[in-house]
Amino acid sequence: MNRHLYGARLPLFALAAINASKSRTRMRPWRAGDALQKVHAVTDALVAFGYADIDRGGSVLARFVGWMFAFPAAGRALATTITIVADGGREIWHRRFASAPILTHLEPALVKRELAPAQPAVVERFRWGVRFELGLGERDGALRFEILAMRVGGVPIPRFLWPQLKAEERVQDGRFAFDIEIRLPWSAPLIHYRGWVEPNRLAATGTKTQRRAEVPGSLSCAPPGVA
Amino acid sequence: MAKTLASLDLAFYLLITVQALLGAWDNLWNHELGARLPRKYAARRELALHSARGLLYAPVFLACAWLHVTGALAVLLLALLALELLITLADFVEEDRTRTLSASERVLHTLMALNYGVLLTWLVPMWWLAAAAPSALVWTERGPWSWLLSVFAFGAAAWGVRDGLAAWRLARLPWWQQSEVRIAANAAPRSILVVGATGFLGTAICRRLIERGEQLTVWARDPSKARRMYGPYARVVTALEEIAPSEAFHATVNLAGAPVATRPWTSARKALLVESRVGTTRALVHWLAQQITRPSVLVNASAVGWYGVHPSNAFVEDGPGGDDFPARMCRAWEREACAAEDLGMRVALLRLGLVLGDGGLLARLLLVFRGGLGAPFGGGAQWMPWVHISDVVAVVEQALEDAQMHGAFNVVAPEAATNKKFSAALARNLRRPLWPALPGKLIRIAFGEMALLLVEGQRVVPARLMSIGYRFRFPRLDDALRDLVANRSGLRHE
Numbered sequence: 001m002n003r004h005l006y007g008a009r010l011p012l013f014a015l016a017a018i019n020a021s022k023s024r025t026r027m028r029p030w031r032a033g034d035a036l037q038k039v040h041a042v043t044d045a046l047v048a049f050g051y052a053d054i055d056r057g058g059s060v061l062a063r064f065v066g067w068m069f070a071f072p073a074a075g076r077a078l079a080t081t082i083t084i085v086a087d088g089g090r091e092i093w094h095r096r097f098a099s100a101p102i103l104t105h106l107e108p109a110l111v112k113r114e115l116a117p118a119q120p121a122v123v124e125r126f127r128w129g130v131r132f133e134l135g136l137g138e139r140d141g142a143l144r145f146e147i148l149a150m151r152v153g154g155v156p157i158p159r160f161l162w163p164q165l166k167a168e169e170r171v172q173d174g175r176f177a178f179d180i181e182i183r184l185p186w187s188a189p190l191i192h193y194r195g196w197v198e199p200n201r202l203a204a205t206g207t208k209t210q211r212r213a214e215v216p217g218s219l220s221c222a223p224p225g226v227a
Numbered sequence: 228m229a230k231t232l233a234s235l236d237l238a239f240y241l242l243i244t245v246q247a248l249l250g251a252w253d254n255l256w257n258h259e260l261g262a263r264l265p266r267k268y269a270a271r272r273e274l275a276l277h278s279a280r281g282l283l284y285a286p287v288f289l290a291c292a293w294l295h296v297t298g299a300l301a302v303l304l305l306a307l308l309a310l311e312l313l314i315t316l317a318d319f320v321e322e323d324r325t326r327t328l329s330a331s332e333r334v335l336h337t338l339m340a341l342n343y344g345v346l347l348t349w350l351v352p353m354w355w356l357a358a359a360a361p362s363a364l365v366w367t368e369r370g371p372w373s374w375l376l377s378v379f380a381f382g383a384a385a386w387g388v389r390d391g392l393a394a395w396r397l398a399r400l401p402w403w404q405q406s407e408v409r410i411a412a413n414a415a416p417r418s419i420l421v422v423g424a425t426g427f428l429g430t431a432i433c434r435r436l437i438e439r440g441e442q443l444t445v446w447a448r449d450p451s452k453a454r455r456m457y458g459p460y461a462r463v464v465t466a467l468e469e470i471a472p473s474e475a476f477h478a479t480v481n482l483a484g485a486p487v488a489t490r491p492w493t494s495a496r497k498a499l500l501v502e503s504r505v506g507t508t509r510a511l512v513h514w515l516a517q518q519i520t521r522p523s524v525l526v527n528a529s530a531v532g533w534y535g536v537h538p539s540n541a542f543v544e545d546g547p548g549g550d551d552f553p554a555r556m557c558r559a560w561e562r563e564a565c566a567a568e569d570l571g572m573r574v575a576l577l578r579l580g581l582v583l584g585d586g587g588l589l590a591r592l593l594l595v596f597r598g599g600l601g602a603p604f605g606g607g608a609q610w611m612p613w614v615h616i617s618d619v620v621a622v623v624e625q626a627l628e629d630a631q632m633h634g635a636f637n638v639v640a641p642e643a644a645t646n647k648k649f650s651a652a653l654a655r656n657l658r659r660p661l662w663p664a665l666p667g668k669l670i671r672i673a674f675g676e677m678a679l680l681l682v683e684g685q686r687v688v689p690a691r692l693m694s695i696g697y698r699f700r701f702p703r704l705d706d707a708l709r710d711l712v713a714n715r716s717g718l719r720h721e
Contacts, residue, residue, distance in 0.1 A: 045559035047506035083502045086555055087494070094498030103495050 045085045052080040052097055052195025062190045071191050072100035082197050121148055129153040142170040161185050239349050240372045247379040249339050254386055257332040265393035268405040269325045274394035276318045281387025283311045285380045292376035298362025301354040401456045402434055413440025422446045422511055423482035425453050427586035435620045467514040475520035478627050481527045483507040488588050492677045501556050508563035516570055524573045526626045527564035531580050531612050533557035536683035543690040544635045573633050575626040580639035583707055584616030599659045605667030605682035607647030612639040612687040615701035637689045641702045656708045
């Protein structure tokens with residue numbers, strides 16, 4: 001299943017995060033040495049196109065938070081572009097729904113929770129110094145996330161103030177499908193976006209395996225060893 | 228005594244009236260009706276000079292009409308006279324450079340110069356003496372002369388505005404309206420799709436292809452800009468879906484990409500740089516896959532940034548790739564283009580160095596160097612692979628036809644130059660001083676990560692171009708800069 005999931009060859013997260021040897025989440029952890037890790041570490045850049053539906057919460061606070069974070073307006077079948085740029089030890093994720101962009105940074109981190117050993121996770125940084133530490137896991141063939149911690153300007157935020165996140169990504173019909181729902185702490189809807197993009201050509205992925213093969217040069221367009 | 232002074236005053240006003248009338252005649256008869264300067268692209272600089280002069284004359288006329296000035300205001304008027312003199316000298320040079328003056332215009336200009344000289348002998352001592360006095364401005368009515376000079380002031384200002392607007396409009400004319408387009412007879416014109424046609428490179432390449440008699444279709448994000456730039460000489464589409472799947476193109480040229488060196492590389496900027504290159508190329512190749520008849524070749528731009536930066540290594544096309552942001556972006560860009568090989572197309576990847584032309588980075592460097600403020604960046608020892616835009620255009624032409632051109636090609640001139648050598652050559656060609664190098668740290672603080680374009684580089688060798696026998700138009704840096712600085716060859720970017 002993992003292989004299939006990563007068959008989409010979308011760079012999901014920074015390599016170190018995928019390297020997680022254990023996860024303390026309720027979900028099945030990622031295992032070191034997984035084949036998907038070898039196939040899937042994107043080191044360059046990727047642009048993928050698709051479509052998405054977006055619902056927005058209607059409460060005053062949901063509107064305010066949406067405005068603060070420049071969330072895109074609600075709509076159906078919005079042309080979607082995801083641009084991912086490997087940038088040092090992190091990834092720039094730029095999502096464009098219709099013409100509205102959302103930009104976040106993803107990077108690997110070790111999250112220490114109470115007395116448990118530190119566990120690898122992914123840190124996603126938004127504007128205004130808001131950052132989430134996200135645990136990764138697999139359930140029912142989908143990659144899922146859960147919030148492990150939230151900080152604003154480096155200050156830890158108590159759990160009761162965290163937004164509620166339901167996020168899963170999977171491969172469907174060769175497309176990379178996503179379904180992300182974020183609610184305010186007391187369950188009022190904030191934003192729900194779901195859709196797919198097609199990152200589906202080998203030529204577009206730039207996996208580490210492929211890149212190693214390319215490094216000797218590119219006299220021909222087709223990199224040596226790649227059909 | 229009083230009678231003498233009155234006679235002198237009368238002579239002065241008569242001379243200034245003669246000057247104004249001659250100027251009006253020159254503008255109306257010679258510039259507007261004779262040479263028709265406001266309609267000529269080549270006259271745009273002359274018009275700008277006329278505009279500046281007209282706008283300077285207006286306050287001088289008004290001061291002579293209504294005011295008696297002393298102190299700082301007299302100094303200001305003297306400065307205006309000096310500036311006017313400089314503008315007139317520049318105007319003499321400019322009009323000799325761009326057009327042939329009629330005999331009557333030459334005579335008229337000489338008479339005006341003589342008359343102006345006499346006026347200066349009047350005004351300069353008067354305001355020079357007044358400058359020593361405390362600053363003051365006294366309203367002094369001079370009867371009908373005041374009103375007549377006011378009319379002249381109004382006329383000079385109005386003409387200044389008119390010439391200024393004409394110069395501004397002409398400077399914005401697209402190339403095909405600047406002069407007659409000469410299209411070569413082409414018995415078998417090819418249909419070529421160009422992506423990224425409105426940029427600095429695209430303009431030069433499309434212009435050349437049009438002049439060769441090829442039929443261009445331009446895919447542009449900004450169709451109004453593309454239509455303005457190419458008028459009737461190219462078809463503009465805003466989406467590839469506007470082109471029927473049955474329509475056949477002989478070739479595709481992909482130059483799309485937001486400018487790399489204009490804004491700091493924030494995360495949003497990096498995403499845009501990648502999206503505009505990698506995303507556009509992906510969309511193009513996806514569309515090509517759906518075409519019934521595909522072009523035989525895709526000529527795709529890339530950059531020498533593919534190799535990363537290195538202080539000493541000389542990179543040929545099969546050299547190792549780098550690991551900084553430009554290298555990763557170029558690699559992803561080339562991968563997308565290479566996918567067209569799977570469609571049976573020949574793909575030529577042009578890894579461009581710093582393109583020297585009337586636009587791009589050189590245009591910005593010229594501003595600084597022309598102002599006498601040029602200096603190398605950082606240590607100055609970093610390599611600066613460069614290429615004249617004429618060679619880029621010629622390489623694209625060859626890539627469209629030559630089946631040997633397959634895979635990556637370094638499009639840089641054979642003569643390697645460090646930043647110090649490049650800066651010295653630019654200063655020499657402009658006859659300007661070269662200052663000691665700007666500290667690299669300062670540049671890094673000012674430009675952030677983008678500073679690597681300035682303070683770091685890589686030595687790149689056009690091995691494959693030379694192996695297929697390409698002959699560079701400008702293999703030497705001095706020749707290239709001399710051509711661009713002196714001739715400003717018509718490769719102007721909008």
